[in-house]
Amino acid sequence: MTDDHARNTILALQKAHGGETGEYAGDPRLVLPAAEILNAAAALRNEHGFEYLSGLTAVDYWPSQDPRFHLIYIFSSFRHNSRIEIRVPITEDETPPSITSEYWSANWQERELYDLFGVRFEGHPDLRRILMPHDWEGHPLRKDYPLGYEEVQFSFNKEEIASRKPRPSD
Amino acid sequence: MSSLQEVTVDEIRHLVSQRAMDGETVLLNMGPQHPSTHGVLRLLLELDGEQIVNCIPDIGFLHTGIEKNMEAKTYVKAAVMTDRLDYLNTMGNNFVYCLAIEKLVGLDVPPRAQAIRVIMVELQRIASHLVWLGTHALDLAAMSVFLYCFREREIILDMIEMVSGSRMMATYFRPGGLWREVPPEWEDHVRHFLKIFPARVEQYENLLTNNPLFKDRTIGIGVIGEADAFRWGLTGPTLRGSGPALDLRKSRPYSGYEQYDFDVPTHTDGDVYARYLVRMREFHESMKIIRQALDGLPSGPVQSDNRKFVPPPRSELGVSMEALIHHFKLWTEGFPAPKESVYMPVESPRGELGVFLEGDGGPKPYRCYWRTPSFVNLECLEFLSKGHMVADLVAIIGSIDIVLGDTDR
Numbered sequence: 001m002t003d004d005h006a007r008n009t010i011l012a013l014q015k016a017h018g019g020e021t022g023e024y025a026g027d028p029r030l031v032l033p034a035a036e037i038l039n040a041a042a043a044l045r046n047e048h049g050f051e052y053l054s055g056l057t058a059v060d061y062w063p064s065q066d067p068r069f070h071l072i073y074i075f076s077s078f079r080h081n082s083r084i085e086i087r088v089p090i091t092e093d094e095t096p097p098s099i100t101s102e103y104w105s106a107n108w109q110e111r112e113l114y115d116l117f118g119v120r121f122e123g124h125p126d127l128r129r130i131l132m133p134h135d136w137e138g139h140p141l142r143k144d145y146p147l148g149y150e151e152v153q154f155s156f157n158k159e160e161i162a163s164r165k166p167r168p169s170d
Numbered sequence: 171m172s173s174l175q176e177v178t179v180d181e182i183r184h185l186v187s188q189r190a191m192d193g194e195t196v197l198l199n200m201g202p203q204h205p206s207t208h209g210v211l212r213l214l215l216e217l218d219g220e221q222i223v224n225c226i227p228d229i230g231f232l233h234t235g236i237e238k239n240m241e242a243k244t245y246v247k248a249a250v251m252t253d254r255l256d257y258l259n260t261m262g263n264n265f266v267y268c269l270a271i272e273k274l275v276g277l278d279v280p281p282r283a284q285a286i287r288v289i290m291v292e293l294q295r296i297a298s299h300l301v302w303l304g305t306h307a308l309d310l311a312a313m314s315v316f317l318y319c320f321r322e323r324e325i326i327l328d329m330i331e332m333v334s335g336s337r338m339m340a341t342y343f344r345p346g347g348l349w350r351e352v353p354p355e356w357e358d359h360v361r362h363f364l365k366i367f368p369a370r371v372e373q374y375e376n377l378l379t380n381n382p383l384f385k386d387r388t389i390g391i392g393v394i395g396e397a398d399a400f401r402w403g404l405t406g407p408t409l410r411g412s413g414p415a416l417d418l419r420k421s422r423p424y425s426g427y428e429q430y431d432f433d434v435p436t437h438t439d440g441d442v443y444a445r446y447l448v449r450m451r452e453f454h455e456s457m458k459i460i461r462q463a464l465d466g467l468p469s470g471p472v473q474s475d476n477r478k479f480v481p482p483p484r485s486e487l488g489v490s491m492e493a494l495i496h497h498f499k500l501w502t503e504g505f506p507a508p509k510e511s512v513y514m515p516v517e518s519p520r521g522e523l524g525v526f527l528e529g530d531g532g533p534k535p536y537r538c539y540w541r542t543p544s545f546v547n548l549e550c551l552e553f554l555s556k557g558h559m560v561a562d563l564v565a566i567i568g569s570i571d572i573v574l575g576d577t578d579r
Contacts, residue, residue, distance in 0.1 A: 024510045025273050051400035054515065055524055057539035072526065074513050074541070078400070078416045085513060105403025108549045116237075126185065131230040131578060134181070140238055147242050 003028065005082040009048045013040055013086075029085040037073070037088050038097040044084075045102050050075040053099070054083065056109035058117045060143045067091040069119060073099075090119065098124040116141040185226050186216045195223055202231050206309045206564040209574030211548075215560065222563060225555045227548060232578035240538045244504030245271055245345060248535060253339040255540060256576035258298040261290050261330065262518045264343040267538075269424060270514035270525040271345040274507050277479050283347035283472040284426045285463045289360065290333070290342065292456040292463075296367070297326040298519035299449050299456075306446070306568035307378060310387045315377050322370050329359050346480035347473035357464065364461055371453045379450070388443035392554040392566035395440055402550035406521025406543055407452060408570050410436045411445035418517040430462045442569040449571075479505045504533030511537075520544055520571050544576035 003026070010021050010030045017036040022029050032040055044050040055074040062068040071088040090096055098121035100107045111130040113119045118139035121127060129136060138145055151161045189195045195218045202212040210231035216224035236255060240248040252263040265287060272279060279287075304319030327337045333352050334340035342349050378384045394402070399412040409416055417434040419427040435451035437444035474480045477496045486493035507529030515524035521543030530536035547570050554570075555563045 025276070025512050027513065052403045052405070054403075054522060055513065055526060055539065055541035057526055057537075057541075059511075059528055059537045072511075072539075074524070074526070076522075078414055078421075081421045083422075083513075083515075103403065104401045105546050105549055108545065112545075128181065129230075131233040133230070140235060147238060 003082050005048075005077065005080040006084045009044070009050075009082070010084055012048070013043065016040075016043065027083070027085060029087060031087045031089065034071075034088050034090050034094055034096040037071075037086070038099055038102070040086065041073070041075075041099040041102045044075050048077070049079045050077045050082070050084070051079065052076055053103040053105055053109070056106055056113065058113050058119060058141075060117065060141065062143045067094070069117060071096060071113070071119065092118075095120045095122040097122045100124060115139070118142065182214070182226065186224050189218070189223070190216050194218075200560075200563075202228075207567060208305060208572060211567075211572070211574055211577075213551075213563070215563075217560070220559050220561075222555050222558055222560065225552050225563065227551055229545075229548070229574070229577050232574045234579065236579050237538055237540065240535055242534065244533045245507065245535060246500075246504060248538065249344065250339075250341050253341055254575065255542065255579055256518065256520070256523075256544070256573045257338060258301050258573050259294055259518050259520070259523075259576075260338055260340050261294040261342060262298075262516065262523065264341055265291050265425075266514060266516045266518070266523050266525050267527075268343045268345050269516065270512055270527040271507070273512045273514050274510065274527050274529055275345075275479060275505070277346050277476060278474055279347055279425070280471050280474060281426065281468040282470045283474075285467050286348060286352060286472065287343060287425055288427065288430070289460050289463045289467075290330070292460045293326050293329060293360070293363075295456050295519045296453060297323045299453060300326075302449065302519075302568070302571045303374060306565075306571075307384075309564045309568045310384060312378065312381070312384065315374055318370070318373060318377075322367065325359075325363055329356065329363070332356055332359065344473070344480070346476060347471070351472050357467075360460065360464060364457055364464075367457060368454070371450070375450060378446075385443065387562070387565050388446060388569070389439075389441060391442045391558060391562045392569060393439070393441045394550065394554060398553070399440070399550075402553060403546045404521070404550060405546070406517065406519070406571075407445055407448045408521060408547050410434065411448045411569075412440035413438045418515055418522060422515075424514075424516060427459075429466070430459045432458045442565050445569045445571075506531055506533055507535075513541075515541065518543055520573065520576065521547060540579055542576045542579060544570075544572040544574070545579075548572050548577055 006028050010028050017040050019030050019032040054076040057072050059070045067089045069090050073086040076083045098110055110121045110124055114127050115129040115132050153161045195216050198215045198217055200213040200215055201207040202210040212228040214226040236251050240251055249267055252267045253260040255263050300319040300323040304316035307315035330340050331337045334342040394412055396413040399409050415434040415436045420434055432455045435448045437448050481497050481500045482493035509531045511528035513526045515522045523543055524541035526539040528537040554566050
C-alpha cells in the first residue's frame with residue numbers, strides 16, 4: 001500500500017522544520033535536528049492527525065559516526081492509516097526535548113532510552129531508570145558496553161572462578 | 171558492581187502527594203510476588219484508606235537483555251530469543267521478527283507458508299486470550315473459568331507441539347517461510363478444535379457475561395476515553411474497548427490478512443467490562459479467520475526457494491555442490507542484510523507489536539528494538555486506577571492483559 005498522507009506530512013514538516021527526507025521499503029522518513037522534535041511532535045498530533053506514538057528507540061553508531069546516537073520516533077495515525085519515522089541525530093552530551101507533553105506514552109519510552117542508552121531528555125517529569133536496577137552503572141545498549149558472560153565452572157577451576165564472583169556481602 | 175543501595179523516599183517524592191509525606195496516606199507495596207499482578211510487577215500504591223491516590227508501577231524484574239543479546243547473534247539464531255519475550259504469544263513474536271527480516275532484505279514468502287502462519291498465529295491469539303480470561307476471572311474470584319480455559323489452551327499447545335516439537339518456545343517460523351511442513355494429521359486437529367470451541371466460548375460466557383458479581387466488579391471500573399487512550403499509546407483490545415476500530419490486520423494487512431473476511435469488535439464504554447466483551451468477541455473472529463484460511467489453504471512449498479536466505483533441503487546436499495555451499499554459508503556465517511532499517515508492526519493479542527530492525531551489511535542485526543504492547547499499555551495503569559479501590563486495581567490489571575516478559579524484555 002502507498003502511504004500518501006505520510007509523504008505529504010513529511011514534506012510539510014520538512015518545509016516547517018527543515019531536515020532531510022528518505023524512504024526505505026515503502027516507509028517514508030525524515031531526519032530532523034534535535035531542537036525541532038517537540039515542535040514537530042506537536043504539529044504531528046494537532047495538525048496532521050497522528051494520534052499515537054508507536055515506538056521510540058535509539059541506535060548507537062559509536063565509533064563510526066558522529067553524532068553517535070540516532071533517536072527514532074515512529075508516529076502512527078489511525079484516522080489516516082498512516083505511519084512516519086523521524087530520526088534525530090544527537091551527540092552524547094546533547095539533551096533533546098522530551099515529547100511527554102504531547103504524547104503521554106513517551107514517558108516510559110524516554111525513561112527506557114535514558115536507562116539503556118543514557119540519553120537525557122530535557123523537561124522529562126520523571127527521568128529514572130526503568131528496566132535495569134536503580135543503582136546500575138552504565139547504559140547496556142550502548143555499543144561500547146560489553147555483552148558480558150558467565151565463566152563456566154569445571155571441577156578443576158570451580159574454586160578459582162567462585163572466588164572471583166561478586167557476592168552480596170561485598 | 172557497587173553494593174546494593176536502597177531506594178530513598180526522596181527519589182519518588184515527586185510521584186506521591188504531599189499527604190504521603192505528612193503521614194496522612196499510606197504507601198504500600200503490591201508485588202513483585204503477588205498472584206494478581208500476572209508476573210513480577212511491583213506496584214507502589216499510595217492509599218487513602220482503601221482508595222488509590224497514586225499508583226507507581228515498578229517494572230524490570232524480568233529484564234533479560236534480549237535486545238542486546240540479539241545484536242550478538244545471526245538473524246536466524248536471534249529468532250530463538252524472540253519466543254522468550256511474550257511467552258503467551260510465542261508464534262506471534264517469531265512472526266513479527268520474520269516479517270521484519272523479510273521486509274529488510276526483500277524476501278518473499280510462499281502463499282502456503284503465509285496461510286499456515288496466519289492459522290498458527292490466530293490459534294496462538296485464542297490461547298493467549300484464554301490465559302487472559304482464566305487469570306482475569308480468577309483474580310475476580312471466579313475459579314472455575316480458569317480451569318476450563320486451561321483445558322482448551324492445552325489443545326492449542328498440543329497443536330503447536332505437533333508442528334514444532336515444543337509446546338511453547340516454538341521458533342516455528344523462519345525467515346522465508348516455516349521450519350518445515352505441518353504434519354498430515356494437523357489439519358484434522360485444527361478442524362476438530364474449530365468444531366468444539368464455539369460451544370466452549372459459550373460456556374465461559376454463561377459463567378461470566380451476565381454474572382451479576384462479575385458485572386459489579388467490572389462495569390464502570392478503569393474507564394478511559396478514546397482521546398486519552400490514544401495519548402497513552404494504547405493499542406489492541408485495550409484500545410478497542412474505548413471505541414476506535416484500530417486493528418493492523420485490517421488497516422495495514424500483512425501475510426495475506428486482506429483475503430480473509432472478519433470484523434473488528436469494538437465497544438464504546440472503555441471500562442473493564444467493555445474490554446472483556448471485545449476480547450470475548452475476538453475468539454469468534456479468530457475462528458472465522460482460521461476457518462477461511464484452512465478452507466483455502468494453498469498447496470505448494472512452505473519455504474522460499476531463495477537460496478541466499480533459506481537453507482536448501484537435506485536431499486539436495488548430496489547431489490548439488492551449490493546447495494552444499496549455500497548450506498555451509500548460511501549455517502556458519504548467516505545471510506547479510508542491507509545497511510537500512512525497517513519498522514514492522516503486527517496485531518498481537520495485546521496490541522501493536524512492532525520490531526524495528528536495523529542491519530549493518532553484516533549477518534547480525536545492528537539494532538533490534540521491540541515495541542511491545544504490554545510495556546506501553548501498562549503505562550496507563552496509573553491513570554486508570556486513580557480513585558479506585560485496591561480490589562478494582564486487580565480487575566484493571568487483568569483487563570489491560572499484560573505479560574511481564576513482554577514488558578521487561
